[in-house]
Amino acid sequence: MRSKEAIQIVRPAGTRYESMYLCLAMLVVILVSGTAILHRTRSDEQKVLLDYQMSGYGDLNSFEQGTFNDLYAAALEIDAYHDENDEKWPSIRELEDQFIPPFIHDQAWKKRGKLLWTQKVPNVKYTHVAAYMGKTSDPEVSGSFLLVMSHRHRAEGDNKSEAPDFHEDQPFRIWYYNHKSRLYSKRPRHPQRNIPFPDSFIIQNLIMKGWKEVVPYKGEDEIRRLNGEGYD
Template sequence: MIMGSKHGRMRCEVVVQPSGSGTESRLVLLAALLTILICGAVIMLRNTAATAKEVPGWQIDAFEDLGAEELAVFNGLYTAAPEIEMFHEDEGDWPSVDQLAADFIPPFMQDAAWEINGAMGWSRTIISTHDKHIALYVGHPATPSVSGSFMLVMLHDHVKKEGNANASAHAPYEVWLHQSPVAEVPSAVTDQALINTGWREVVARKGSDETRQTKEEFMQ
């Protein structure tokens, strides 16, 4: 503020300090720091949770651990499984490999993609008891360098599936992979029996996986 007389003989300058004295600036800076700290903490917690949900050693993550050819076979089996299940519900029997190929259902149909993905030779084994009806579709590659052995396990009465602590949570079908291209067809179809003979379940993991949690309880 400047003051003076009308004749200009007296001049006085007064400096007026801002009323906030920098308080507003410090508050904005503090808010920014708090935001950064909160975001950092959330990121660390999410990373920790993701690490805790790693795939167990007896399972294979389809999108992380399979090669392109193996992933194509897995996708084919996972797509074919509901159709095989519907056929069984309608006909009371499991379709043969020849029927699946005749209906142009991959990976059973022998087209160009079938050959690129290892030219799998498929067989069907049916296991029937008084409380379950299981079909195993096992594929062995003609080119061992491309893939191991695949197996689609179809479980008609999965609620009574032998060898599981909480069988009611099981899906009606599962896909398993063996490192050997000439793996034998298993005689016992329980999780532990398959794991003991070198088979590993292939899973398409999406967020929280209830199947994994159920089987972890069984494995403990």
């Protein structure tokens, strides 16, 4: 039997098949990655300003923006300090000594309305809450700021009463009070020229007292601002 007999046509060497296979492979890669991207993409959560919130970019003047940015950075420092020092909060004096703006009295501090900082650690039991208030000396230049630090200790169960209101997912919130009342014209309450340090730092209380939370909008929002599209 000549079953083994075979006629072979010698195929010319060339890049035709390689090119075809390469194109196919590319197509497969594009399709697979395209499908994966389509399936996995989630639209970025749009940050919506709530009624009691304001934008760190749009609603503050340039001096206040400076203070806000410094305070935001300082809040991270304070949080780290708290972690490293047996859950103690740094005093205003300590912050000044460490040259941490906006607490330090430098030239920028003078230009930005000479905010006078005081600290309150509301309840000794709840060492994870601390508030730093910077009261303005010149309401024409800047409003007042309030930094509320809160540390997550939920697992320890020592924050059941008021903690959940401001804990949630943030280690700190920054609040702002405008003495010129520009932002509060709709509200019946008259702004006070001389505001006291709030007693309670739960969100509702601060809102009632006329404070607004400053939300650090960034990136995309800034582009929108530069394009003159404004904020919602």
